[in-house]
Amino acid sequence: MNNSLATPRLSVSRIAIYATLLLAAAVYLIPLVVMLLTSFKSPEDIRTGNLLSWPQVIDGIGWLKAWDSVGGYFWNSVKITVPAVLISTFIGAMNGYVLSMWRFRGSQLFFGLLLFGCFLPFQTVLLPASFTIGKLGLANTTTGLVLVHIVYGLAFTTLFFRNYYVSIPDALVKAARLDGAGFFTIFWKILLPMSIPIVMVCLIWQFTQIWNDFLFGVVFASGDAQPITVALNNLVNTSTGAKEYNVDMAAAMIAGLPTLLVYIFAGKYFLRGLTSGAVKG
């Protein structure tokens, strides 16, 4: 969509608007800047300088030390997040397809109950979840943690896909049925190819949720299988020795980087997906 204002003139109000926006952007960016600057400083430099001062010497030691402590857990997080995101998105898409295109008696109620999952605080499901994965013999395994993430994410992914598919005319499904397509053919050949925007939304959402999760990670994973968020916490909260802020900051950056990158590279799909359906295509 092009801006309808063909020639924006530099008026007082416009300058005020830009100034406010720049200020707001600065306020939001400062923590990131502080983290980046601190991560490259030496401990000496951190003690003497202020938060926003430029490093005396650019020092990569903080990053190397940080990777030594949390690097292994970074891959744990990848092993947890990737299957959990993909599987919960796929099942959510199937659920949404059934709940919008193949309504059954009580499907509205089913959907309503499923939505409760979006409002349940993590803490309330800890005990039942640990009981369940214990019974399944998955206690303290990555598989168990992945399962918890999948089940907990289904409420959101189903909601996304169901609402997206509701806006698609059901004549499409009728036409495909008359063409002889069955349940899965319609899903694979007709609906999934139309779902790119909402798939992106779902992937980004689930990735952020699962990568950033701390509570499930600390409860359901132990020792070497813990995700990076837990490792970061352990690193920062150690009380022995001098506080190495540069290492803490670098480790926090490493932990936060994947979600940051996902937003930078897929953010436009996120916006497009959230707004699609609002305007008729």
Added chain:
Amino acid sequence: MATLELRNVNKTYGAGLPDTLKNIELKIDDGEFLILVGPSGCGKSTLMNCIAGLENISGGAILVDDADISGMSPKDRDIAMVFQSYALYPTMSVRDNIAFGLKIRKMPTAEIDEEVARVSKLLQIEHLLGRKPGQLSGGQQQRVAMGRALARRPKIYLFDEPLSNLDAKLRVEMRTEMKLMHQRLKTTTVYVTHDQIEAMTLGDKVAVMKDGIIQQFGTPKQIYNDPANLFVASFIGSPPMNFIPLRLQRKDGRLLALLDSGQARVELPLSMQDAGLEDREVILGMRPEQIVLASGETNGLPTIRAEVQVTEPTGPDTLVFVNLNQTKVCCRLAPDVAPAVGETLTLQFDPAKVLLFDAKTGERLGAAGLPRIEAHSANVTQFKGR
């Protein structure tokens, strides 16, 4: 190529809910074009979905070539449908849209290519085959949707208001094309519309529906000339039939309808002679084109002078509104007749073409067993002035 018969088809969405379709009885021959017409919510689209198998019927039978298909799934019925929204698969090219049903039916690739070529040539969409539906205009999308239906060479085509999303000019063009196509292919077709012009022009048979009940089933001509009730009479025809509520009188053993324009009165002798019609509230129906301007010579038809209230020149005709029995009555006159408002015209009608309806039930009166009301010599009495 098939016959289609609906036997006592019923449809309800649950006990206690009103019936969506009630005792639908229809039969069309091989190659016939059936129109289902009615206002929105009359059940015509539901009936079409039932024929397609997208919805199950609650009772009765649907027969294609005398075989009951009502228990079959849509894909086994060999029926193709064109939807109002076209329902083209948005991520597929035009070619893939047309070929989709053939691929699913595991037709060999060479035959699919041949079929796509045949259909796209027929519909003149060969140059569009590589495009996506989103890149097509409404008329082109409509053709592709038809192409998808044609490609499978099904026994029956179903069209669900296929022209209603097009602009007025294109709609008229596509209507003609649709008729040409049917004349060429001669495939049994069921066509749902709420447009009475489409109903009149396209159909071999028309079923007028209201509230899930077929009000009348017949040829367009029968529906137009011999409507079974007030609803059919008012629904078909544009501008609609004039309805004048009045009380019939009997004079010298003959039924008369008394019309009063405020300036003059005329006694219209009616051809139906059923006993019990006199002194009864009835509604007299007269189509706008059945009211003509009296020419100089006397042809024996009753005439009345009336004051022009409103004129609407439409181009091909001038619609003139006058008051008869305090009811606004539309007359369809030649375009060169352009009377001023307030002018007095002498109008003439053929009493033989007048229809009568029961004021309470809306049922047609006095037409029992008669395909056409026989003409009757007029006996006119005129009261000039008052």
